[in-house]
Amino acid sequence: MKQELISVVIPCYNYARFLAEAVKSIQQQTYTYWECLIVNDGSTDNSLQVAQTLAANDPRIRIIDQKNTGLSAARNAGIRAASGDFIQLLDADDLLAANKFEIQLLAFRANGNYDVVYGDYVLLDDAQQRYYRKKTVSTSMIGDDAFLNFCQRWEKGFTIPIHAYLFRATCFKNWNLFTVDLPTHEDVDLQLRFALHHARYHHEAGIVAVYRQHGKSMVTDLTRMHRGYLQSLRSLQKHPNATGVRLAEIRKRYTQEFLEALLNKLRGKKMRFTEVIAGGGAWNVWAVLLLPLNLMRRLNEVFSNRKKAKALTSIHEEFPHFKIFA
DSSP states (O other): OOOOOEEEEEEESSOHHHHHHHHHHHHTOSSOOEEEEEEEESOSSSHHHHHHHHHHTOTTEEEEEEOOOOHHHHHHHHHHHOOOSEEEEOOTTOEEOTTHHHHHHHHHHHOTTOSEEEEEEEEEETTTTEEEEETTGGGOOOOSOHHHHHHHHBTTTBOOOGGGEEEEHHHHHHHOOOOTTOSSOHHHHHHHHHHHTTOOEEEEEEEEEEEEEOTTOGGGOHHHHHHHHHHHHHHHTTOTTOOHHHHHHHHHHHHHHHHHHHHHHHTTOSOOHHHHHTTOOHHHHHHHHHHHHHHHHHHHHHHHHHHSOOOEEEHHHHOTTOOSOO
């Protein structure tokens, strides 16, 4: 049987302190036929030196050194330089479980129609050095209609980090790369565009990824995160495959997110209302008109969620055999 090459793309911007551990989680994979492309995105710390040391000790590691162009452009640079049959995306501060490649490749081999295979993930509290997971993680499955799930459920009890997936390289060749002008949510933007092309997703049970939470994580900047999602939803309305029900769902979610931005303003968040409506075109007019229809529902959600405790379970108690490194 032909041995498939997995290309791992690691964009790195000032994450020297995490980079070696991320690479170690690749080097400890039980499936060993891989290449790793570290994209040093204009780091001002010693990320490049760390990458050079790692590459000097492992010929499977290559370095792309470029000026700072942002996360999406760095990922795209790595994908363009990749030689693999499959693409594994991994941010420099995250980790992979040691058997990820093995179990996801087996799923691809079992069904040649899959475009993307994904698994479960856990969170790593960097301050406490403790693994845990939210109760919703095990139910964060895409389902039969990938587009509707990404459009309707994303960040509503359904969120999967990009490194929990393994992509066929043809996904990027056929359906394009990351959108470089989004400040955030470039990952769900990519998934929505893949799903608009009817990409076939498959969930293979098992924890395959570790998502590190720390003070400088992009996800901690909620205002910027929200603005990026609105921008993505605006641009998706122009996608040639966004027609009929699909277009209606995008507009519906845009209206909901627009309302969330308004509520953030009322709660004293940093986002300015003018930033939300600027450049949005005619649909923003409808978003404003439809705000009252969604207001009571969203307010109820906000106050309801405050009452729900976010139950966290120790990963070691729930999965005593879980190991990051082999």
